[in-house]
Amino acid sequence: xxxxxxxxxxxxxxxxxxxxxxxxxxxxxxxxxxxxxxxxxxxxxxxxxxxxxxxxxxxxxxxxxxxxxxxxxxxxxxxxxxxxxxxxxxxxxxxxxxxxxxxxxxxxxxxxxxxxxxxxxxxxxxxxxxxxxxxxxxxxxxxxxxxxxxxxxxxxxxxxxxxxxxxxxxxxxxxxxxxxxxx
Amino acid sequence: xxxxxxxxxxxxxxxxxxxxxxxxxxxxxxxxxxxxxxxxxxxxxxxxxxxxxxxxxxxxxxxxxxxxxxxxxxxxxxxxxxxxxxxxxxxxxxxxxxxxxxxxxxxxxxxxxxxxxxxxxxxxxxxxxxxxxxxxxxxxxxxxxxxxxxxxxxxxxxxxxxxxxxxxxxxxxxxxxxxxxxxxxxxxxxxxxxxxxxxxxxxxxxxxxxxxxxxxxxxxxxxxxxxxxxxxxxxxxxxxxxxxxxxxxxxxxxxxxxxxxxxxxx
Numbered sequence: 001x002x003x004x005x006x007x008x009x010x011x012x013x014x015x016x017x018x019x020x021x022x023x024x025x026x027x028x029x030x031x032x033x034x035x036x037x038x039x040x041x042x043x044x045x046x047x048x049x050x051x052x053x054x055x056x057x058x059x060x061x062x063x064x065x066x067x068x069x070x071x072x073x074x075x076x077x078x079x080x081x082x083x084x085x086x087x088x089x090x091x092x093x094x095x096x097x098x099x100x101x102x103x104x105x106x107x108x109x110x111x112x113x114x115x116x117x118x119x120x121x122x123x124x125x126x127x128x129x130x131x132x133x134x135x136x137x138x139x140x141x142x143x144x145x146x147x148x149x150x151x152x153x154x155x156x157x158x159x160x161x162x163x164x165x166x167x168x169x170x171x172x173x174x175x176x177x178x179x180x181x182x183x
Numbered sequence: 184x185x186x187x188x189x190x191x192x193x194x195x196x197x198x199x200x201x202x203x204x205x206x207x208x209x210x211x212x213x214x215x216x217x218x219x220x221x222x223x224x225x226x227x228x229x230x231x232x233x234x235x236x237x238x239x240x241x242x243x244x245x246x247x248x249x250x251x252x253x254x255x256x257x258x259x260x261x262x263x264x265x266x267x268x269x270x271x272x273x274x275x276x277x278x279x280x281x282x283x284x285x286x287x288x289x290x291x292x293x294x295x296x297x298x299x300x301x302x303x304x305x306x307x308x309x310x311x312x313x314x315x316x317x318x319x320x321x322x323x324x325x326x327x328x329x330x331x332x333x334x335x336x337x338x339x340x341x342x343x344x345x346x347x348x349x350x351x352x353x354x355x356x357x358x359x360x361x362x363x364x365x366x367x368x369x370x371x372x373x374x375x376x377x378x379x380x381x382x383x384x385x386x387x388x389x390x391x392x393x394x395x396x397x398x399x400x401x402x403x404x405x406x407x408x409x410x411x412x413x414x415x416x417x418x419x420x421x422x423x424x425x426x427x428x429x430x431x432x433x434x435x436x437x438x439x440x441x442x443x444x445x446x447x448x449x
Contacts, residue, residue, distance in 0.1 A: 065326060067239025096243070097318035099325060124325075157225035158333040159232040163326070167225060183325050 017052055020086055024050050024057060027081040034073045035162050038116040041074055045104025048095060057086065060093045062100040064183075065163045102183045114146045117177055119153075119168065124182040143179050145170035155179075193254040195375045196313075198275060199382055200251060201265075202422055204244035205276035207237035208266060209430070210297065212437050213284055222287050229333055233294070236326040241266075243319045267441040271430045278421040279362040281430040285355065288348065291337045292355035298331035299395050300366045300388065307383035316381065335399045342403025353405050360408045365420045367392070372422075 028050070029042045041047055041061075049060040059078055063071045075092050082090040102121040105113075110120040122141050142151040150172035157167040165178040214234030221227025245262035253259035260268075279297055284290045305327055308320035342352040367385045369377065376382035400407060419425045440447060 063322075065236060065239065066243060066323060067235035067237070069235070096322055097314070099318070099322040101325075157229055158329060158336070159225075159229035161228070163232040163236055181329065 023085045027085045031077045031081055034070045039109050039112045043106045043109030056091045058091045060095050062095050064100050117146050119143050119146045119179040121180045121182040146177055147175045148173040193251050195372050197248055197251045198372050199376050200244050200248035201275040204241045205274045206280050207241035209276040210280040211238035216284055233330050240323045247315055267438045271426050272424045276421050277365050288341050288351040289355040292359055295334035295338045296363050298334045300392050302327045302331050303388045303391050304383050312380035339403040342405040356405055357408045
């Protein structure tokens, strides 16, 4: 593996580093979220950065929800997958700020969510958090049914099978479905 | 993230972080008591998810508290050490969150009164001069938005529901109201940190809390208790480690395993 810039010409060094970096990103792209096993952690926006420090590769991740039980599994998966590709241990840095938002979910991730029967989130309204007191009647953006595409859907419960999802039902095709909440 | 240098005495900051942590830790433990016996499946899942969020937030606060304590030369304690090896007098949570679950209306009322305050508190803390606090708050406030939406919905559903559910929701609000004053009382610890731009000023949160709570309770046909008594700013309570008897029982259950088998691994 690459050791230091003293022993190699800079150009070769960069190429090797770039290759390793690309291989790491490919490996990360193959890791799926254990609770949404069709979407990768890269597509979900959980992986924020891959960087080379003097002694190790550093992968920066941002946890989705504070209490998400998948976080530890994802970290273990990252170690395994990258270890297999570059043959050395990786350092995982958890960055809390800026906080993860569903706006970071890539377009292909949204597509895969819909294909898995999960309605993807609307744009999260960042910045509006402090301003609005929460009262009972709130305007809600309609959620499109991932099965039939109808907007005639209704919320069954604010929390679904995981903290990041709500339970909805389509009044057109009558199918229940998960909605990935804007966050 | 590295610890940003706190601009306030570590002792005050440590105490404040425990207040933030213990609210989540204790309430998460209470919500965990509903696992497997919620009134409907969706609510069983929802209360568990809310508990998980709060526990995750508590871990972040506790981890920071452990690091802050080390600044003063004390041995650094892990989040587990702080959660499992402190006694009730060392807990800094609000009296509200340690109150027993009661019926589901009691649980929802407790959650609602807390959530409405929690979302405002975290909103303020996103502006804290302590970057670590601001970062955790920015993450947590997004989660708590959903908590308060759910608890507000249920206050209305139960309050404006059947005669029985209305009666119970009113009784729950009546019983819990007295514990809400503590959320807005500012003691010397908080004053020091407020002046340093680190902590949120509880007193400043009161008007927004009152108007949000009032709006939902109106919708729920629930009246705010006629007796306006709330714990005064000068009284001592959970934030100073003076708790109701309920906390000791809760801790006994929460802490028994690591205390009897300190090396136990999951």
